[in-house]
Amino acid sequence: MSEFKNVTAVKKANVYFDGNVTSRTIIFEDGERKTLGIMLPGDYEFGTGDKEAMEILGGSMDVKLPGSDKFVTYKEGDTFMVPANSKFSLIVKEVADYCCSYIKE
Amino acid sequence: MSEFKNVTAVKKANVYFDGNVTSRTIIFEDGERKTLGIMLPGDYEFGTGDKEAMEILGGSMDVKLPGSDKFVTYKEGDTFMVPANSKFSLIVKEVADYCCSYIKE
Numbered sequence: 001m002s003e004f005k006n007v008t009a010v011k012k013a014n015v016y017f018d019g020n021v022t023s024r025t026i027i028f029e030d031g032e033r034k035t036l037g038i039m040l041p042g043d044y045e046f047g048t049g050d051k052e053a054m055e056i057l058g059g060s061m062d063v064k065l066p067g068s069d070k071f072v073t074y075k076e077g078d079t080f081m082v083p084a085n086s087k088f089s090l091i092v093k094e095v096a097d098y099c100c101s102y103i104k105e
Numbered sequence: 106m107s108e109f110k111n112v113t114a115v116k117k118a119n120v121y122f123d124g125n126v127t128s129r130t131i132i133f134e135d136g137e138r139k140t141l142g143i144m145l146p147g148d149y150e151f152g153t154g155d156k157e158a159m160e161i162l163g164g165s166m167d168v169k170l171p172g173s174d175k176f177v178t179y180k181e182g183d184t185f186m187v188p189a190n191s192k193f194s195l196i197v198k199e200v201a202d203y204c205c206s207y208i209k210e
Contacts, residue, residue, distance in 0.1 A: 004114045009131050011107055011204055012162050013143055019200030022143045024129050026114050038118055038127045038143070057117050095124030099116055 004028070017044060023100070032101070039096040045089050050102040052082040058097035064089040109133070122149060128205070137206070144201040150194050155207040157187040163202035169194040 010025040023037030056078050062071040066086040074080050082088050115130040128142030161183050167176040171191040179185050187193050
């Protein structure tokens, strides 16, 4: 699916790490929320509230998930899951385009 | 208007200048197209096809419009127009969040 139809797009961006990570919030008719984001090269740590599904739309990121001591590379077309209320680390070596889905449990 | 309702959001980002300028395309029911974008600090030159209305959602940008030899600062809440089929220059000193509307003439 290359487009999200019948959605609400929040105008203002979410800006993190001095703009090196930014995203836009998309809200679906059923209330589900996703963000479409860009990460510039850098090292980042993020915390989750809801469980997250991170789909890589372009580029790649090296990800260390909670409970792991190893970075795994995810590329365009890949998706990784992050548990709710956890932290994960990222090393981004090339511009990464992503879609994050927030999953209520 | 802080949200766009009943729109189509294109998943993949538009990426320019090694990711220092990125945007997402939003398509309205009547076919109108806007992009929601981020510019990181830097100097940029862009060319237009359609006429553009650039609304600053956050941060600021110094803009030299076609026919001018002077940079003018536009800040959050400001909008500037760029003629169709022209070039304009930008100096961005702080992360800038914008909404660009493409106007058919």
